[in-house]
Amino acid sequence: MIILPGRTLGILGSGQLGRMLGIAAREMGYRVHVYSSELHSPAGAVADREFVGAYDDIQRVSDFARTVDVLTFEFENVAAECAAAAEAVTLVRPAGRVLHITQNRIREKSFLRDAGIPVTPFRPVYSADDLAGFTYPAVLKTAAFGYDGKGQQKVTSEAQARDVFASLPPQPLILEEFIPFRREVSVVAGRGVDGDFYHFGVMENAHANHILDVSRGPVAMEGAPVEIARQVFDALDAVGVMCVEFFETVTGEYLVNEIAPRTHNSGHLTIEACNISQFELQLRLVCGLPAPVPEYLVGAGAMANLLGDQWESGEPQWAAALAAGAKLHLYGKHEPRPGRKMGHLTALASHPDAAAKIVTEARRRLSNPTDSAV
Numbered sequence: 001m002i003i004l005p006g007r008t009l010g011i012l013g014s015g016q017l018g019r020m021l022g023i024a025a026r027e028m029g030y031r032v033h034v035y036s037s038e039l040h041s042p043a044g045a046v047a048d049r050e051f052v053g054a055y056d057d058i059q060r061v062s063d064f065a066r067t068v069d070v071l072t073f074e075f076e077n078v079a080a081e082c083a084a085a086a087e088a089v090t091l092v093r094p095a096g097r098v099l100h101i102t103q104n105r106i107r108e109k110s111f112l113r114d115a116g117i118p119v120t121p122f123r124p125v126y127s128a129d130d131l132a133g134f135t136y137p138a139v140l141k142t143a144a145f146g147y148d149g150k151g152q153q154k155v156t157s158e159a160q161a162r163d164v165f166a167s168l169p170p171q172p173l174i175l176e177e178f179i180p181f182r183r184e185v186s187v188v189a190g191r192g193v194d195g196d197f198y199h200f201g202v203m204e205n206a207h208a209n210h211i212l213d214v215s216r217g218p219v220a221m222e223g224a225p226v227e228i229a230r231q232v233f234d235a236l237d238a239v240g241v242m243c244v245e246f247f248e249t250v251t252g253e254y255l256v257n258e259i260a261p262r263t264h265n266s267g268h269l270t271i272e273a274c275n276i277s278q279f280e281l282q283l284r285l286v287c288g289l290p291a292p293v294p295e296y297l298v299g300a301g302a303m304a305n306l307l308g309d310q311w312e313s314g315e316p317q318w319a320a321a322l323a324a325g326a327k328l329h330l331y332g333k334h335e336p337r338p339g340r341k342m343g344h345l346t347a348l349a350s351h352p353d354a355a356a357k358i359v360t361e362a363r364r365r366l367s368n369p370t371d372s373a374v
């Protein structure tokens with residue numbers, strides 16, 4: 001079924017991903033309804049209607065779903081029962097089943113392994129005895145509700161793993177081998193209702209304190225990560241946009257670390273860098289519309305995140321960053337808390353490294369406007 005402009009797109013979640021999707025949807029003449037736990041959210045500011053409720057309130061989610069023609073996600077921690085309730089009254093893309101698998105690291109990694117997709121070696125941990133006989137160093141993570149490094153800790157021995165386990169409230173955990181990776185890369189891609197596959201190539205992602213700091217791309221337009229991403233979409237029979245994140249090992253293998261069943265921070269640069277953004281691609285695919293093959297307009301792009309820390313010594317010097325050649329995106333969040341994603345800068349160039357240089361210099365100038373040294 002095709003959902004044409006003029007109809008209503010529903011977004012579960014109301015952060016920056018929902019905001020940028022909402023902007024793309026409004027450009028194409030869709031109405032936008034968002035559902036989240038807060039009013040006056042980044043996405044709510046560009047929506048026609050904001051619904052407030054818990055992500056496990058079946059009745060409210062169902063009432064919300066009734067008001068939209070197609071529903072998608074910008075946030076994956078929505079209760080499976082709510083996604084199912086939404087599916088009973090409207091079109092949900094990607095399906096609740098995809099959300100259910102990807103919102104829990106044990107389900108996600110088991111699914112991928114069983115589909116023959118290379119993943120970080122892992123073991124589910126339900127009791128302290130499950131920590132015995134694993135290869136250390138390892139990373140102990142909560143199975144659910146983890147993001148940006150929250151709910152995870154590196155452990156160098158079984159003894160340390162037992163200490164960490166004992167300090168945590170009882171909950172399912174996952175133990176993963178620590179991968180001494182060469183770099184982290186991601187593939188933001190999409191799949192249509194007919195199974196057609198779209199992708200933006202391979203992005204290289206640098207993190208700081210477990211939070212994405214700078215993305216540059218494409219570092220390759222094809223190769224193993226793209227092929228693995230295609231397999232992931234097919235295995236999940238997913239419709240919409242998702243991001244597959246990888247560790248590139250020192251021996252050049254690609255292991256899937258996780259799947260985000262929605263647009264991703266590493267795809268923000270596509271707004272300026274490509275002929276179609278990840279958000280417009282998400283919109284078109286969930287609405288059953290055709291999309292072009294994603295292409296880079298001038299070769300490459302880079303994105304630098306702006307966290308709340310940037311506001312520590314006052315309002316950042318926006319004019320200085322713009323003068324350095326960056327594009328500015330701010331998400332309309334009022335409180336610049338440390339570690340909170342407030343916005344991002346993007347720059348274009350013929351090579352990803354050149355774009356990354358522009359964007360990091362532009363960000364540096366936010367707090368050093370008159371110092372032009374690189």
Ligand code: AMP
Nearest residue numbers: 120139147148149176177178179207210
């Ligand atoms: P995650 O929440 O799983 O995306 O993890 C956040 C970050 O922690 C990743 O981007 C990596 O930098 C690091 N990390 C997570 N798992 C591992 C692992 N098994 N080996 C090495 N580094 C990891």
